[in-house]
Amino acid sequence: MDLKKIVSAIGAIEENSNISSEVIIDALSEGLKTAYYRFIDVKKDSNLPKPKLRVEVSKKGEIKLYHIKTVVEEVNDDELELQLNEIVDLYPEAKIGDEIEKEVNIKSFGRKEISNLKNVFTQKIKEAHKRNLLDKYKDKVDDIVNAVVESVEDKFVLVKIDESDLALLAQREQIPYEKYYDGQRLKVIIKEVSDKTKGAPITVSRASKNLVKRLFEQTVSEIYDGTVEIKAIARVANSRTKMAVYSKDPNVDAIGACIGNRGSRVSAVISEIRQQDNLLTQESIDIIEWSDDYIEYVKNVMKPANIIGVIPKDDIIQIVVEDDQLSLAIGKKGINAQLASELLAKKVDIKTASALEEAGIDWQTEMAQYIAKEQEKRLREAERKAAELAKAEAERKAKELEQYLQQKALETEEQTKLDDEKSESVVDSHDEVTEKDEIKEKEVKEAVKEPEKEKIEDVVKETEEEIELRKAKIAAKAAKYVSKFESLADASKEEDDDEKTTSKRKRKETKEEIEAREIREKIEELKKQEYEIKPEYTEEELEEFENPDEDYWYYDDIDFDEFDKFYDEE
Template sequence: MRTKKDNTPSLAEAWGEIVNNNLIPEEVFQEALKEAIIKAYRKHINCPDAEVRVELLPNGKMNVFQQRRVIDTEVEDDEIEISVEDAQAINPELQVGDILEEPVSIAEFGRATVSLAKNVMLQKIKEASKQIVFDEYSDKIDDITWGNVQTVEDKYTLIQLDKTLAMMPKSEQIPYEVLKDNQRIRVLIKSVAKETKGAQVIVSRASANLVKRLFETTITEIYDGTVEVKAIAREAGERTKMAVWSRNPNVDAVGACIGHQGARVKDVLDEITKYSNNDERIDVVEWSADLVQFIKNIMKPAEIIGVLPSGDGNGLLLVVDNEKLSQAIGKRGINARLASKLLNRKIDIKSMSEVESMGIDWLAESQAFAAKEEAVRKQKALDELKRIEEEKAAEEAARAAEEEARKAEEAMQAEAEQPEEEPVVTETPVEETPVVEEPAVQEEPAVVEEPVKEEETVKAEEPAVEEEPEVTETVKKRKPKLEKASEYVSKYEELADARKSQSKTTSSRRKKNTKEEEEAAELRRKLEELRNQEYLIKPEYTEEELEEFNNDDDEHWYDEDIDYDEYDEYYDDEE
């Protein structure tokens, strides 16, 4: 028995077929392949909810794993769940909630499974390809590109572009144009669709924008923006009207497009008529912001003597001389249709006699309409000027704010980059406090009390009584010196408090005593105290001690005789 030959391609063959498609990135293909294998395996085990992981290896092979969750409850679907006991029998480290991965084989896939995998891959690849084409050509709408004629049918022609197959419907073809297979032509990308069953890109040769783009690539003034195409209308194979305007008053817009003896416009005509025998014409007219004047330019060579509003306000009634009516309408009404497309308004052309027969004062209404349109035009011009000024003011304000922000940022950066200056420590001279040495206290001479006779006591008192006034006077003179000597005033303190304590400081300098003087004064004070107590026994001093006392007085005679007022001027100069 002969078995039916299976013509279904294997998965490997399907894979190779997809790999040969260079339109998609590798990662897109890999994702499509993974999804195809997952869906095919789910169909193979008849479990649409099964968890499957596909691993693609660099050598072109793949590993497929079925995943099951470890649970400690009753297993409801063994293709999705596994008990903890069974899982630990396979892998003792698995715990409840873990995922058990087990490798599975796709070699047993049946024909239906392989077909499903292939179809899924093809569908995903197709969707990715459409997205790539859309991204590639959506930004090229109204651009001219080259293409090769792939197939010519009665209702359409297929044009092979760089990355896709485009379609040119019959309505987008120039009448009487003859195209052949593998013929290289220039087409305009008219539209790009994303969600469609057929061709995504629609191209055209009958579009008015094709003529506009041809002028832009041919005429330098249009390409650099000196001359602008304001409006264009076309009936392919018959006639094209194009309104142009020059930004430079020294450049003639119409002359720049036509060229010397029509050479420039002829280059465009050669491109749109090279595959047919049609006699298409191109009229280039000057655009004007004045609506009435613009209408007159469009209708040339026919002369328009009146323009009236018509219908719902968007329509226009054009009045011409009786003998110019047919010229204004054009052959089969083409002139009127093109004018309507350029103005984007409904146009009705009538002769002067016909309008008068309708009882319309066309002259008055025409003048009123012209005045109204002029007022509208001026208002639009003012609004446009105001808008431009506002935009400039906004740009200047934004530029000023940006400049201010930039300067602030630069200042902050400069401040951050500037090294910090270490604080300057000014060393203040430390005043050395003069050490005042206290006078060493000499031991008082021992007073030896010896019993004496009364006569001797009297004799001893007599000389003492004679010296008493002198000693008392000396002690009185020395007492202020002792008080002043106890207060030490440094030279810095004298300079700081010169004005407040000038007299006090001067007096202190005059009465400064030496250590020897203070010691002598202390001894005299004690002698005076002893005298005042009227001791029966008076102190006795040796001859050497008494002589020393006298010598002290002789040595310090200058303290009493020198007039310190003579030196006040010297201390004033120091202050």
């Protein structure tokens, strides 16, 4: 066995398979041990203890195998033990219980041992490579990758992904009627990564619905940045794909964004899943609008059929159509109903309105009841969200208030410290002032306070006199007012009142007179508010008033227009 070739092979494996040298050396050690066990005829399934072995690989590329035996007084197994009196010449310092290592001549291995070494080494390297692939692709499930066809078999196709890693494209994951050839470039989705499968641990797919989804994410920028969201997707490979989309921006048309200008975007996706030179691959893509209104969403899913009724139940959806729409709703080979069931995640039962009426089912009432329940449910959900928002807002405000109060408390504490420092400095300065200075300050303050008190008393007195004078003026003005009948009945009364008022203005009233006059004025004002004062007349005067046609002396002597002018001024 050429050990130099083995060392060079280790370097090539490490470079091409991305496997660490430690893993390769462990695989080689395991192979050498297995080969040596076969060489000394140690059976694999034997219950007897196996000999201890150690493999050493130096930096220079030297490989050595050592057989370890234990020193004993009496040997029971030649492959495990050495007798002390037999090795005392070679190992004079040996004692019972010591372990002695003896190098094994690897070049003495026969063809069977070398074949066994090769098989074990290859198996260990494959397991290490498989673990690396699992670690590399376990987080890439449902990701789209570029692949190159490596070999085409009857029931599967081997493809190479990431330029070096082999993956399995099983027959069930292939698009029906799609043709493959060596060197063909494809886009595939990583379907499964598992260490339980034989052969390649990576399974890829061309028939998965996620392939179409990832292709749209790569082609449509609005889907990539999250403005448009793919809510649900269903696919029957090489037949039809239905995709429900929703726009988070009201200014962006979700369906229009996926279709693109003159259908450029959807055509790019179709070209990836349909071979242009193969007429047997004729897959189409339907893009529908997702709605939070479940009935409206079901109607969109069932297009191009016209739906007149939807009755959702626990595990099934009853769909009502007209008689001429039944075949369109089911679709060719039931594909439309199959896609609808996958999009809605429930079984779909399509019936005509006439069939339900014959069966005695009032589908319109059931649909109305469902709509009422949904509206009530939405209302409760809206109230719940509003309550959560209000609670979050209240918590936010409380937190802000708490932070504000904490900040204010800190500021107040700092200000208190500054004030305390200032007060201490002021107290220290005041301690130096003598008692005589304090007495002088008190005397000065008292001397200043006395004239201030006198001024305040004078101001108060003047203010009281001004108030009394203003009240007197108001009373005089009110006393001047008399009605027209009073002026006619007693003209001399006005002159007396004027004289009294004038005399009152001329001399200073006493406090008792002012209080009495204010009381009279209040009484007069109350009387004016409640009623007008009517003068008392004798019977003769009343009789004269009842005969206005007679010529009275005061018709000629009194100018009534002059008195009207007086009332106008009032």
